[in-house]
Each structure stands twice: as structure tokens, then as C-alpha cells.
Amino acid sequence: MRSYSIFTIILLCLAILLVDTLAFYWLQSITRLLPSGFLQNLINIAFWVFTIGLLTSIILLKVRLERMHPYRKQLLVTSFYGLTVSSFIPKLIFVIVISILYFSNYIISEEESLIAIPVIGLFAGFLPFFVILYSIFRSLYRFKVHRIKINFEELPANFKGLRIVHISDLHLGSFKSRHHILDRAVKIINYLEPDFIFFTGDLVNNNAWELKGWQTVLKKLKAKTGKYAVLGNHDYGDYSDWKNAKAKQSNFESIKYFYKKVDFKLLLNESVSIENENQKIAIVGVENWGNPPFKKYGDLNKALKSVANIPFKILLSHDPSHWNEEVMEKTDIPLTLSGHTHGMQAGINIKSKKWSPIQYKYEYWAGLYKRFNQYLYVTRGLGWMGFPGRLGMRPEITLIELNK
Numbered sequence: 001m002r003s004y005s006i007f008t009i010i011l012l013c014l015a016i017l018l019v020d021t022l023a024f025y026w027l028q029s030i031t032r033l034l035p036s037g038f039l040q041n042l043i044n045i046a047f048w049v050f051t052i053g054l055l056t057s058i059i060l061l062k063v064r065l066e067r068m069h070p071y072r073k074q075l076l077v078t079s080f081y082g083l084t085v086s087s088f089i090p091k092l093i094f095v096i097v098i099s100i101l102y103f104s105n106y107i108i109s110e111e112e113s114l115i116a117i118p119v120i121g122l123f124a125g126f127l128p129f130f131v132i133l134y135s136i137f138r139s140l141y142r143f144k145v146h147r148i149k150i151n152f153e154e155l156p157a158n159f160k161g162l163r164i165v166h167i168s169d170l171h172l173g174s175f176k177s178r179h180h181i182l183d184r185a186v187k188i189i190n191y192l193e194p195d196f197i198f199f200t201g202d203l204v205n206n207n208a209w210e211l212k213g214w215q216t217v218l219k220k221l222k223a224k225t226g227k228y229a230v231l232g233n234h235d236y237g238d239y240s241d242w243k244n245a246k247a248k249q250s251n252f253e254s255i256k257y258f259y260k261k262v263d264f265k266l267l268l269n270e271s272v273s274i275e276n277e278n279q280k281i282a283i284v285g286v287e288n289w290g291n292p293p294f295k296k297y298g299d300l301n302k303a304l305k306s307v308a309n310i311p312f313k314i315l316l317s318h319d320p321s322h323w324n325e326e327v328m329e330k331t332d333i334p335l336t337l338s339g340h341t342h343g344m345q346a347g348i349n350i351k352s353k354k355w356s357p358i359q360y361k362y363e364y365w366a367g368l369y370k371r372f373n374q375y376l377y378v379t380r381g382l383g384w385m386g387f388p389g390r391l392g393m394r395p396e397i398t399l400i401e402l403n404k
Contacts (some may be wrong), residue, residue, distance in 0.1 A: 010109070013055050016088060020051045023091040026098045046121060054084065062270035073275075082388040083244040086132045094125035122317060135346070135389035143185045144394040146366055149401045150375055152334050154312045156279035157404065165223070165397040168318070168339025169202040169232065169381030173210035174388070179217050190222045190317070194397050197223040199264065201232025201288060201318035201341040205385060206240045218262040225274065227265045230285040231256075232318040232340060233294045234385070267316060269299040271307040282307035283314050284333065289326070290319040290340075300326050320364040323376045336376045341365040343380035343393035356393065366393070 031040040235255050242248040259266040267285020274281050286328040289298030313333045320338040343366040347356025358365045359367040380396040
């Protein structure tokens with residue numbers, strides 16, 4: 001895991017200090033209503049003690065990260081990130097709401113209007129605080145099954161009713177060795193009785209040591225016909241500092257070998273054909289292919305060479321950007337499965353309506369898409385990365401049934 005730059009640390013500290021100063025200014029309109037001067041001072045002191053403690057922690061974390069074991073480093077960074085977000089965002093919303101109300105003259109200086117300040121202020125601050133806490137402690141591991149049925153003219157008759165479980169973005173290091181949590185997802189997947197299990201990348205956050213102890217859990221995954229996987233951008237070790245190229249390559253080889261231990265066939269720009277009574281379909285897997293800053297390891301043409309004569313193909317490609325750039329209208333691949341976006345781990349899902357800030361970066365970011373008789377499904381991911389929470393984007397297990 002790369003350490004944050006000094007410039008990033010300074011910007012983060014300045015942002016926290018600015019928002020906390022504004023929040024403290026508006027907090028005075030609330031504490032003035034308290035009957036006890038001692039209570040007012042106590043709240044004010046507690047406010048700044050927390051702020052100073054947070055800023056000090058950022059600086060100390062930066063200094064000590066260089067000497068920490070990678071596991072402890074990752075644990076501290078993600079925990080600290082969750083604490084910062086859960087405190088910073090509510091205060092930012094509090095400042096914005098109260099400032100808008102003040103400058104729009106909704107809140108005026110009359111005595112009776114002072115009651116509106118604490119009511120609106122506390123609601124604006126505490127509501128997002130509790131929502132963020134819910135996303136961290138409740139919805140982060142509430143696995144949801146999305147059931148999709150797709151009809152294809154090209155699908156061979158012998159493969160009608162094919163059941164596929166699609167999962168992606170485990171980021172095992174984020175589970176912090178809590179095997180029992182992912183074991184719940186494994187039981188759900190096995191209950192679905194899939195013919196295939198497809199995993200579309202980001203097994204780890206960065207390092208092979210994250211895989212310790214997970215072999216027993218993931219080996220329990222059962223599929224009637226086969227289990228296949230591709231690599232995601234996090235699986236190459238590109239986001240860690242390495243002593244030399246040999247250390248990075250050793251880490252990469254360990255990650256690839258893990259798939260053998262859990263009975264998954266890792267497709268590295270290659271394909272396999274599946275036959276059922278003289279009818280065939282092809283499973284095509286490419287290495288990670290992404291737009292900058294993500295690297296392009298994938299080679300679709302190479303992966304398609306051995307199955308060019310098989311009409312029905314299923315492509316596993318981690319980044320959904322690949323579909324738009326090299327698959328749609330450029331190949332005859334009917335179905336592509338991707339992950340990568342996580343749905344930004346925050347958004348809105350109400351029936352057929354969905355929204356997330358990630359859609360302003362990725363045109364195809366969650367759910368099923370159809371263009372010119374070609375389909376793309378983008379899963380919201382099963383694990384998490386960075387912020388230890390999911391708001392409106394529950395961890396996903398996708399069951400896809402193929403029909404004629």
C-alpha cells in the first residue's frame with residue numbers, strides 16, 4: 001500500500017481544519033441556548049480536542065506507516081478512513097445547510113427564530129452521521145442476490161437454462177481474516193446451485209499475504225460445470241512499494257497460484273470451450289484492461305484465437321470500460337461480465353432506478369446493459385475497498401440464467 005504524499009496530508013488537514021472552524025462557528029448558536037456555561041465550555045473543549053486529535057493522528061499515521069507491517073498498515077488506514085469520513089461529512093453537511101439558510105435570510109436574528117438553528121443544525125449533522133454508521137456496521141456485509149434472466153438467439157439449445165453465479169471484487173484484505181463473514185456468502189452461492197461460478201477480478205487489495213487462511217473458505221464454492229476467474233487491477237501489485245521487480249513478480253505469482261488451490265481456472269488472455277452433446281459455448285477471459293490511470297494488460301484478440309468458430313461466447317473482463325472500447329459492435333460476444341466500480345459503495349437503488357456518483361466516471365457501472373443485441377452485466381462487488389461501508393449499494397451475488 002502506497003503511503004500518502006505530504007501534499008495530500010496537508011490538503012486533508014487544511015480541509016478538516018476549515019470545515020471544523022466553520023462548524024464550530026455555527027455550533028455557538030446552539031451552545032448559547034444551553035442553560036449552563038460549564039456545559040457550553042465542555043462541548044467546545046470536546047469539539048476541539050477531537051479535531052486536534054484527528055489532525056495529530058493523520059500526521060503520526062503518515063510518519064509511522066513507513067515502518068508498519070503491511071497488514072497493520074492496511075487495517076489502520078481503512079479504520080482511520082472510516083472514522084474521518086463518518087465525522088467529516090456530517091460536519092460538512094451541517095455547515096453547508098446552516099450557511100445556506102442563513103444567507104438566504106431564512107434564519108434571522110429574531111428571538112423566536114433561534115429555535116430553528118439547533119433543530120435544523122442537529123438534524124443536518126446527525127442524520128448523515130447515523131446513515132454513515134449504518135453503512136459501516138449494518139449494510140457492509142448484507143449480501144444481496146440479484147437474479148437476472150437473459151434470452152439469446154445464439155445460445156445452443158443444450159445450454160438452455162444455464163445458471164451462472166457472477167461475483168467480483170472480493171478484496172480479501174479488507175475482511176481482516178473474518179472468515180465467517182464471507183462463509184455466509186459462500187453458503188448463499190452454493191444454495192443457488194450454479195452451473196458456473198465466474199469471478200471477475202480484484203481478489204486482493206494489493207498483496208498475496210492477504211490470502212492467508214482464505215483457501216478453506218473459497219474452496220467450498222461449488223459449481224456443477226466449472227469455476228473461472230480473471231484478474232483485476234488490484235491483483236498485479238501495482239499499488240504497493242516493492243524492494244525490486246523480483247519481489248513484485250513473486251507476489252503476483254503467489255496470487256495466481258492461489259486460484260489453483262481453490263479450484264478456479266484463471267484465464268490469462270485465453271479461452272476454454274465447454275461442450276454439451278456436440279454443442280459448444282466459449283468462456284473468454286482477459287487480464288485487466290482499463291483506461292488511464294489503470295493499465296491495459298488485457299489482449300482480447302489473443303484470448304479469442306482458439307474459440308473464433310464458437311458463436312456463443314461469455315467474456316470475463318474486470319473493467320466495464322473494456323466493453324465499450326473493444327467489445328460492443330467490434331466483436332460477436334453476446335455477454336460480458338465485469339465488476340471494478342463497486343457502485344462506488346454509495347448510491348440509490350429503488351426498483352429500476354439507480355444512481356451513484358460513479359456514473360459520472362463510468363457509463364456502465366452497475367446492473368444489466370444492452371446495446372445492439374450484446375449484453376454487459378456489471379456487478380457492484382462482494383467486498384469493499386477504501387471506505388469500510390456500503391450505502392445503498394449492498395454487496396452483490398448475481399445469478400444469471402441464460403435462455404433461448
